[in-house]
Amino acid sequence: MxxxxxxxxxxxxxxxxxxxxxxxxxxxxxxxxxxxxxxxxxxxxxxxxxxxxxxxxAKKIGAPGNPEYAIGAVASDGSVWRNEAAFRGTGGDDEYFQQQREVEAENARRKADRYxxxxxxxxxxxxxxxxxxxxxxxxxxxxxxxxxxxxxxxxxxxxxxxxxxxxxxxxxxxxxxxxxxxxxxxxxxxxxxxxxxxxxxxxxxxxxxxxx
Known part of the structure; x- marks a missing residue:
């Protein structure tokens, strides 16, 4: 290289x-x-x-059973981006994504406040x-x-x-x-x-x- x-x-x-x-x-x-x-x-x-x-x-939203594999991310105010292709390939559903969105949004808020x-x-x-x-x-x-x-x-x-x-x-x-x-x-x-x-x-x- x-x-x-x-x-x-x-x-x-x-x-x-x-x-x-x-x-x-x-x-x-x-x-x-x-x-x-x-x-x-x-x-x-x-x-x-x-x-x-x-x-x-922002915090990444991990796939079901594989938290290191990001299927999206959410910012401290709840603003979210979802990788639709990755999401469809994990077997996750909208309920799972929404639950993780709320969890990670709170984690992002705490991190922002701490910093x-x-x-x-x-x-x-x-x-x-x-x-x-x-x-x-x-x-x-x-x-x-x-x-x-x-x-x-x-x-x-x-x-x-x-x-x-x-x-x-x-x-x-x-x-x-x-x-x-x-x-x-x-x-x-x-x-x-x-x-x-x-x-x-x-x-x-x-x-x-x-x-x-």
Whole structure:
């Protein structure tokens, strides 16, 4: 694999996203990172663009008997995205999906509250919002987050990610005003494939980026 397509770590990936955002003259008002892995990149983007950093949270909805296999995702306000093809292939029904939606929405709310602490949710009215993550695969979590943000009064939504498979990125371009993606490799097998250091980000480390 071409080494130029690898990122040293999440912070360096964020710095490269900043370059791409500047090249496109995107005038951001706020950066929203998807925790946990999106926060190191979000911090780099927010600092370089001199904008506030906050979060948008969603949880995956797992298949019956196989919770690691996502059939959708739900954001902290209940906004949901369902992967219809994956859902049909699992034998799950609407009742199961709705139950899991409620459970995971509550988990997402708790996570958002824990990360924000005493801070209130940001007002996105008339704002250009840059949503940052460390990469996308199927994009379930990102799509639920975008559904959440579409319910706000944000003026413009920009998704900024270092890497994702071409088909997912193409689909996401229909969901936002602009997608900034540095690499769309056809040999995509997983986000971590394109990082030299892709260690898991702990909750404590992720929350520290919000306090910087």
């Amino acid at each position: 071409d080494e130029t397509r690898r990122f040293r770590d999440r912070t360096e990936a964020g710095e490269r996203l900043v370059e791409a955002l500047r090249e496109r003259d995107i005038d951001a008002d706020i950066a929203l990172a998807i925790p946990r892995g999106g926060l190191p990149l979000g911090r780099a983007v927010a600092d370089a663009l001199d904008v506030p950093l906050d979060i948008v949270v 924000r602490g005493e801070r209130s949710e940001p007002d996105l009215t008339d704002k250009t919002v840059v949503v940052v993550d460390d990469g996308v695969a199927t994009g379930s979590t990102v799509r639920a987050c975008l559904e959440r943000l579409k319910r706000t009064d944000a003026e413009r939504l920009v998704l900024a990610v270092p890497v994702g498979p071409p088909d997912t990125i193409d689909e996401l371009e229909a969901e936002v005003d602009e997608v900034v993606c540095l690499e769309t490799p056809v040999d995509f097998r997983g986000v971590g494939q394109f990082y030299t250091n892709f260690e898991q980000v702990s909750d404590e480390e992720a929350m520290a980026y919000l306090e910087t």
